[in-house]
Amino acid sequence: MAALDEHRQLEPARRKSAAAFRTIAEVAGELDLPAHVLRFWESKFPQIKPLKRRGGRRYYRPEDVTLLRYIRSLLYTEGYTIRGVQKLLREAGGGSPEPLVPPATSNELETAGGGAEGDEPVSSSLSEILAELEAIRALLDGGKP
Structure with a gap:
């Protein structure tokens, strides 16, 4: 058993591409949240729709992970309640079936607008x-x- 642990430590870390689907364990680790919180959020936010395979195994798309990261930020950093985030997402989504993308950050706005002095x-x-x-x-x- 110790040899197996040594082998795992020697293996180079494998990274998935940005477009790869992720399991609930991977997303939970990335967002530093327990997996049960992600499952709870699925029940509260209909915008989160992981692909479910046989046996109920969840696979999150990159858009789902981005949205989860945004929800986490709103709840834990910005101090929103779950109801407040639900309302915000409803208003931002406008009832469209398209997945909601969180609003751009100020750095993204500067990049999109050129960000040059005098603009x-x-x-x-x-x-x-x-x-x-x-x-x-x-x-x-x-x-x-």
């Missing part, structure tokens, strides 16, 4: 939000906005 901001509302956040930061630092 118009992606959205005036983003500029307003940034100005408000800077004013809040100044207040927290003890200065005036």
Whole structure:
């Protein structure tokens, strides 16, 4: 048995391609979540639709993993409740049968918009939000906005 463990340690780590389907154990490990949480989320978020094979084995598509990562972020980092995330996904999905893709991050927006100096901001509302956040930061630092 020890020889088998040594062999596993010597084997180079195998990585799946980005387009490969993943098992529930792989996704749970990648997202640092127990597998039962992923199964629970499937019952709460109809947008998560892993492929199920004979015997009930789940295979998650890359889009499913992206969505799960987004849901995890909303719940654990942003502080949303499950109901709040459900509402957000419903509104963002617009009832379309297409899988929902999480909104772009600010880095992706800069890349999509060119990100060059002198370009118009992606959205005036983003500029307003940034100005408000800077004013809040100044207040927290003890200065005036």
